[in-house]
Amino acid sequence: MEETKFTPQSWPNHPEQATAEGKNKFVGIWIFICSDIVLFASVFATYLSLRNKGPAGMEFTTQSLFELPLAFVMTMLLLTSSLTSVYAMYHMKNYNIKGVITWMSITVLLGLGFLGLEIYEFYHYVHIGFGYTQSAFSSAFFTLVGTHGLHVIIGLVWITALIVRNAKRGLNLYNAPKFYAASIYWHFIDVVWVFIFTVVYLMGVLG
Amino acid sequence: MGHHTEVQAKSKAQYEYDRHHNAVHMRKQVINFAIMIFLTFLAFAVVVAGFSPMFIKPFILLLAGIQVVLQLYSFMHMDDKNGHHIGVISTYVWSGAMIIFPVFLAFVTVVWW
Numbered sequence: 001m002e003e004t005k006f007t008p009q010s011w012p013n014h015p016e017q018a019t020a021e022g023k024n025k026f027v028g029i030w031i032f033i034c035s036d037i038v039l040f041a042s043v044f045a046t047y048l049s050l051r052n053k054g055p056a057g058m059e060f061t062t063q064s065l066f067e068l069p070l071a072f073v074m075t076m077l078l079l080t081s082s083l084t085s086v087y088a089m090y091h092m093k094n095y096n097i098k099g100v101i102t103w104m105s106i107t108v109l110l111g112l113g114f115l116g117l118e119i120y121e122f123y124h125y126v127h128i129g130f131g132y133t134q135s136a137f138s139s140a141f142f143t144l145v146g147t148h149g150l151h152v153i154i155g156l157v158w159i160t161a162l163i164v165r166n167a168k169r170g171l172n173l174y175n176a177p178k179f180y181a182a183s184i185y186w187h188f189i190d191v192v193w194v195f196i197f198t199v200v201y202l203m204g205v206l207g
Numbered sequence: 208m209g210h211h212t213e214v215q216a217k218s219k220a221q222y223e224y225d226r227h228h229n230a231v232h233m234r235k236q237v238i239n240f241a242i243m244i245f246l247t248f249l250a251f252a253v254v255v256a257g258f259s260p261m262f263i264k265p266f267i268l269l270l271a272g273i274q275v276v277l278q279l280y281s282f283m284h285m286d287d288k289n290g291h292h293i294g295v296i297s298t299y300v301w302s303g304a305m306i307i308f309p310v311f312l313a314f315v316t317v318v319w320w
């Protein structure tokens with residue numbers, strides 16, 4: 001296949017939706033996100049029903065367990081990584097592959113920081129005896145926050161793969177929709193986290 | 208091919224207009240980000256300040272709702288009227304939310320109460 005060579009002047013305004021494939025990817029990622037919302041709604045509902053419930057001894061409660069400073073730092077990292085991927089999409093519209101790669105890399109670094117803190121948090125809980133099988137509360141908690149963490153891992157692998165594959169290739173109408181879909185997915189991860197820090201951590205501290 | 212398109216060079220004026228438009232749009236995104244940071248601060252602050260939980264709980268849920276709508280419409284481009292099938296997507300997202308809400312309510316009130 002002959003590759004179309006673009007210049008900033010010939011690069012379309014909506015490179016992510018300039019082709020039939022790009023349009024399909026755009027609708028496709030949204031359909032996926034809608035189904036993912038249903039998944040998260042059920043794990044959220046499960047958590048809300050089972051939080052602070054046994055049957056094991058109830059020495060652990062949301063109030064004794066959660067630390068707000070950690071949740072706050074994690075929130076800031078993830079929220080900022082959402083903005084950096086917006087910057088990546090801004091540079092994509094301006095046909096600037098360097099900008100896309102740089103900002104996507106910063107997004108990955110911030111995501112890694114978030115993930116590191118989450119692993120630390122989980123390790124700490126397990127260490128003090130709040131393991132997955134400790135109580136209905138602990139399984140519901142790890143399932144909810146862990147499902148989100150799994151999404152973060154998948155997002156990091158996805159975006160890293162896009163960076164590695166396309167850093168030297170440059171932007172074209174084949175990879176622009178791929179970057180765009182990954183950035184929409186990354187925002188969705190942040191959307192879910194907004195509810196997690198509100199419902200799990202903030203409302204957990206209130207008891 | 209699925210990724211074929213007609214290549215058309217823009218005029219200089221059109222090109223500069225589009226660049227400027229992108230930059231203005233990016234500034235709006237940064238403002239949206241500042242609002243999100245502020246809402247997050249506010250949510251943590253009211254909890255730390257120790258107001259009555261009767262006030263805090265609905266208040267921080269409201270803040271979360273505002274922040275999510277901001278994310279959906281600015282960062283995730285649901286405000287982009289030219290998006291492919293954006294009407295279908297909006298309908299899907301909002302009707303999905305309306306369907307899942309009673310399911311959610313049933314979970315937390317009936318199934319495991």
